[in-house]
Amino acid sequence: MRLAYYSSSSGNTARFVARLGLPAERILPGAPPRMTDPFVLITPTYADGEGRGAVPKPVIRFLNDADTRGHLMGVIAGGNRNFGEAFGLAGDVIAAKCGVPCLYRFELAGTAGDITRVRQGLDRLWTQIRSTAA
Amino acid sequence: MKDFAPRPVARAINWNRVTDDKDLEVWNRLTANFWLPEKVPLSNDVQSWATLTDDEQQLTIRVFTGLTLLDTVQASVGAPALMADATTPHEESVLANIAFMEAVHAKSYSSIFSTLCATEEIDAAFRWAEEDPHLQAKAAKILDDYAPGSDPLKKKIASTFLESFLFYSGFYLPMYWSSRAKLTNTADLIRLIIRDEAVHGYYIGYKFQRGLERETEARRAEIKDYAFSLLFELYEIEERYTAALYDGVGLTEDVKRFLHYNANKALMNLGFEPLFPDSVTDVNPAIMSALSPNADENHDFFSGSGSSYVIGKSVATEDEDWDF
Numbered sequence: 001m002r003l004a005y006y007s008s009s010s011g012n013t014a015r016f017v018a019r020l021g022l023p024a025e026r027i028l029p030g031a032p033p034r035m036t037d038p039f040v041l042i043t044p045t046y047a048d049g050e051g052r053g054a055v056p057k058p059v060i061r062f063l064n065d066a067d068t069r070g071h072l073m074g075v076i077a078g079g080n081r082n083f084g085e086a087f088g089l090a091g092d093v094i095a096a097k098c099g100v101p102c103l104y105r106f107e108l109a110g111t112a113g114d115i116t117r118v119r120q121g122l123d124r125l126w127t128q129i130r131s132t133a134a
Numbered sequence: 135m136k137d138f139a140p141r142p143v144a145r146a147i148n149w150n151r152v153t154d155d156k157d158l159e160v161w162n163r164l165t166a167n168f169w170l171p172e173k174v175p176l177s178n179d180v181q182s183w184a185t186l187t188d189d190e191q192q193l194t195i196r197v198f199t200g201l202t203l204l205d206t207v208q209a210s211v212g213a214p215a216l217m218a219d220a221t222t223p224h225e226e227s228v229l230a231n232i233a234f235m236e237a238v239h240a241k242s243y244s245s246i247f248s249t250l251c252a253t254e255e256i257d258a259a260f261r262w263a264e265e266d267p268h269l270q271a272k273a274a275k276i277l278d279d280y281a282p283g284s285d286p287l288k289k290k291i292a293s294t295f296l297e298s299f300l301f302y303s304g305f306y307l308p309m310y311w312s313s314r315a316k317l318t319n320t321a322d323l324i325r326l327i328i329r330d331e332a333v334h335g336y337y338i339g340y341k342f343q344r345g346l347e348r349e350t351e352a353r354r355a356e357i358k359d360y361a362f363s364l365l366f367e368l369y370e371i372e373e374r375y376t377a378a379l380y381d382g383v384g385l386t387e388d389v390k391r392f393l394h395y396n397a398n399k400a401l402m403n404l405g406f407e408p409l410f411p412d413s414v415t416d417v418n419p420a421i422m423s424a425l426s427p428n429a430d431e432n433h434d435f436f437s438g439s440g441s442s443y444v445i446g447k448s449v450a451t452e453d454e455d456w457d458f
Contacts, residue, residue, distance in 0.1 A: 008156070009155070009156060009340070011343065011405065015402075015405070046163075048163055049166065049167040050166075076436075081425050081426040081429065082328045082332030082426075083329055083332060083426070084328075085426065085427055085429060087426040088429065103435045104435060104436040105429075107399060107402075108402040109402045111412060111415070112412065118436055
């Protein structure tokens with residue numbers, strides 16, 4: 001089980017992932033990694049006021065690979081509550097498209113509480129996947 | 135001698151050669167989000183306004199006048215001051231957009247006033263804004279950093295704190311009214327402002343981070359110290375401002391939690407770690423759902439206790455599998 005994440009040059013999602021302290025594959029524009037094991041995706045949300053363009057383009061290209069998409073277990077979305085109903089919308093869009101749950105949403109680079117909850121949540125998810133596979 | 139100095143070449147902005155993609159991205163976001171107060175049916179709040187007590191009405195008018203003052207500072211001083219330090223012509227254009235939208239925000243409060251209030255009440259609130267020591271103190275603190283010749287990074291810190299922190303003692307109130315089904319159209323307008331301020335704080339904070347990267351380690355440490363000490367100074371002013379406004383309606387402590395929560399976001403926009411622990415940022419959930427309606431449905435996989443996951447093994451998983 002692994003993590004993959006996208007972060008733009010603002011670095012919010014990269015800082016969130018760095019504080020998680022778990023190995024993670026960065027999705028760089030132009031050279032998306034191919035995932036060969038179950039993984040969770042962490043992505044920021046880019047929606048405008050109408051909710052358009054929520055999923056960053058490099059993430060769309062990353063998920064366009066069917067093998068990679070097939071290993072996706074869930075999505076964690078960054079965002080900002082100031083965007084109202086569009087807060088963390090990338091998580092909803094990906095969840096609906098790929099048939100996986102949106103596991104969690106955090107704002108900007110996340111708080112200490114977010115880091116704790118996501119670590120614990122991923123731990124439980126990993127454990128369950130292993131026991132299901134066994 | 136000045137007459138003989140070579141004049142710099144005048145340059146036309148070329149949007150087909152963008153050196154920082156964030157400039158184009160934020161320009162597109164801001165222009166897609168453009169709005170004017172006339173699109174919000176504020177007059178539907180007239181009846182609701184009449185249900186507020188005199189004290190609640192006065193509080194609301196003062197809060198909105200305080201917000202008007204900050205928007206005015208940002209439109210006419212803050213964003214233009216940042217323009218002088220722009221590193222790309224596209225950044226100047228984005229800042230011109232920010233300056234204009236702040237002017238739209240400032241004018242929006244006047245639309246609310248003219249719809250809901252009597253002229254003498256409005257005039258009294260504008261007099262109050264000029265005399266209130268806490269409101270004047272926060273404006274002065276920010277304006278000091280905007281003075282010509284100030285450190286470009288310090289200007290961006292002050293500006294990010296204005297956009298992402300100082301507004302929120304005011305934004306709390308329309309979210310509070312909205313959570314009690316009052317002034318809901320006014321709240322819709324304020325949400326448009328809140329959305330814009332998020333992009334402004336994000337962008338100015340982003341440009342701050344790019345500028346900070348170019349500095350020496352010693353200077354980075356100095357700037358970080360400056361940011362935190364300015365935040366503490368502004369926070370003390372905000373505490374007093376909040377108490378003076380909200381003690382009468384018993385909301386001061388909840389507003390302060392909202393301030394802590396937003397101070398953390400302002401720090402994150404600057405690339406710093408949040409300061410206030412979760413124990414003091416637990417804003418009333420009704421305020422959070424007024425801020426982002428429907429955002430918390432079906433999203434407690436990691437935050438809920440004891441929920442178990444149903445995990446599909448095949449690629450062709452159906453949505454129903456995840457329907458908890």
